Amino acid sequence: MDFSIQKKQKDSGKKHFSAAVIGSGPAGLTAAIYLGRSKIETVVFEKIIPGGYVVNVEKIENYPGFVEGIPGEQLGKLYAQHAEKFGSEIKTEEVTKLNLNEMPFRIETSHGSYTSDSLILATGTSNRKLGVPGEEEFTHKGISFCATCDAPFFEGEDVIVVGAGNSGAQESLYISRFAKHITIVELVDHPTAEPILVDRLNENEKIKLLVSHSVVSFKGDKLLSNVDIKDINSGEVKNLKVKGAFIYAGEVPNNDLVKDTIKLDEKGFIVTDERLRTSIGGVFAAGDVRNTPLRQVATAVGDGAIAGHEAYRFLEEKK
Amino acid sequence: MGLISEEDRKYLKEEFSSNLKREVKLLYFRKEKNESEYSKQTKELLEELVTLNDNLSLVIESCDNSEKMKSEELTLCPSIKIKSDRKGFINFYGVPAGHEFISLVEGIKDMGSENLSLPNDVIKDLKEIKEPVDIKVFITHGCPYCPGAVRNAHQFSLVNEKVKGSMVDANYFGELSMKHRVSSVPHIVVNDKIGFVGNMPPNLFLDKVKEALK
Numbered sequence: 324m325d326f327s328i329q330k331k332q333k334d335s336g337k338k339h340f341s342a343a344v345i346g347s348g349p350a351g352l353t354a355a356i357y358l359g360r361s362k363i364e365t366v367v368f369e370k371i372i373p374g375g376y377v378v379n380v381e382k383i384e385n386y387p388g389f390v391e392g393i394p395g396e397q398l399g400k401l402y403a404q405h406a407e408k409f410g411s412e413i414k415t416e417e418v419t420k421l422n423l424n425e426m427p428f429r430i431e432t433s434h435g436s437y438t439s440d441s442l443i444l445a446t447g448t449s450n451r452k453l454g455v456p457g458e459e460e461f462t463h464k465g466i467s468f469c470a471t472c473d474a475p476f477f478e479g480e481d482v483i484v485v486g487a488g489n490s491g492a493q494e495s496l497y498i499s500r501f502a503k504h505i506t507i508v509e510l511v512d513h514p515t516a517e518p519i520l521v522d523r524l525n526e527n528e529k530i531k532l533l534v535s536h537s538v539v540s541f542k543g544d545k546l547l548s549n550v551d552i553k554d555i556n557s558g559e560v561k562n563l564k565v566k567g568a569f570i571y572a573g574e575v576p577n578n579d580l581v582k583d584t585i586k587l588d589e590k591g592f593i594v595t596d597e598r599l600r601t602s603i604g605g606v607f608a609a610g611d612v613r614n615t616p617l618r619q620v621a622t623a624v625g626d627g628a629i630a631g632h633e634a635y636r637f638l639e640e641k642k
Numbered sequence: 643m644g645l646i647s648e649e650d651r652k653y654l655k656e657e658f659s660s661n662l663k664r665e666v667k668l669l670y671f672r673k674e675k676n677e678s679e680y681s682k683q684t685k686e687l688l689e690e691l692v693t694l695n696d697n698l699s700l701v702i703e704s705c706d707n708s709e710k711m712k713s714e715e716l717t718l719c720p721s722i723k724i725k726s727d728r729k730g731f732i733n734f735y736g737v738p739a740g741h742e743f744i745s746l747v748e749g750i751k752d753m754g755s756e757n758l759s760l761p762n763d764v765i766k767d768l769k770e771i772k773e774p775v776d777i778k779v780f781i782t783h784g785c786p787y788c789p790g791a792v793r794n795a796h797q798f799s800l801v802n803e804k805v806k807g808s809m810v811d812a813n814y815f816g817e818l819s820m821k822h823r824v825s826s827v828p829h830i831v832v833n834d835k836i837g838f839v840g841n842m843p844p845n846l847f848l849d850k851v852k853e854a855l856k
Contacts, residue, residue: 324739372786433843463826463839472785
């Protein structure tokens, strides 16, 4: 059992900051590191746990410098420590409302009100839902979006994983420690995960990959007990008896705070220029929430560095 | 080396030193016979923790002592209850390991101080609750969303004596988890009846609890 702790910084009690970062994943905390080193008073708001979604990932293997990979939880803690070392304050508070019509920007959270002269949106993404019958009914009753949280409940059971991208593949490998058998259902005709992960799926006797299939419906009585899946090519519908389903079928941007105020692309991702400026001056976006061609820890870190630097430049020019 | 790293020991010493203004007792109920590795590690952890501050002490009790269990209003074994002269019911059924270790530390700090980080409107609403509310938060050690829910339940108990807040290790208490159909965490059960899933800000968490009481 692990007994290590996420260290907390003392609350400064400040209500105004030069820069506010919403979201403490790799993008947000990297921005905070760069802002801190530029001597900018910075606050980072995080609704769950510093590190963002990355803490759910058992091991990150493609982040340069960590040859043997690094547990996401550990990387998240390191990012938080690094940001705090250079003076940024991390608050575990959920941002509930933003007023970007006036300067300084006004930020309402679950615990109070703050103002800031600049803002970096690094709110990331959430797992996309499938929108099929039974999904709402059996969410948290067999359907899960967090393997590290819920996989132990399916010890010795059959489960399906929806999506054979990187997340679906990685989580399937994790779930295979507990489940008896895993069927991965992928809509397109090939797994979209990195080839190294596909090799591991193929080598794992517990995992079966079904490409060109989609989920038609989730069924059960109080708890999930079976799913209907369809062969895209033949149209044939099969029924699988499963106790659990983990859904990793793409992402939707966490844009609720700004969907009516900031320019978004057709999928709802925040539109930025190459300096990660949004449609509102002084507001920047970094990481998975923006329109970017690749959503990885490494790209989020790069975004965070640019956004942090650009927010600093914005504040300097405003002086 | 113990279960807590040197670096974390140093950090916890500082945290306890600046927060523990009164004596805090960790009450650990465990099975005496055929003690499991799980229970032994819990005991070892608590023994290490209480060396970090003079205001901390550990009392080990047997779950066979049903009268004592009853007087502490505990129903499951093993259990860690944090007590001080501050009113509140901060309890852990099972081991607060992994992501839950922070919940144990925050619980100790809360009981040893006057800390309360709840919004004023939540405090006001909580004070108006008249009936007993038992909140059990089912967790797994790998769940990063769970400590927020556990902390909500624990902090609610500090505001209103009618509220009891307990973490429950869903894997260890498998039968109870099955009874409440726990398959995603945090899964919150109110008064052993109605449940809801997910961490949320204190005001929404309280709304869900009140909804469950209707």
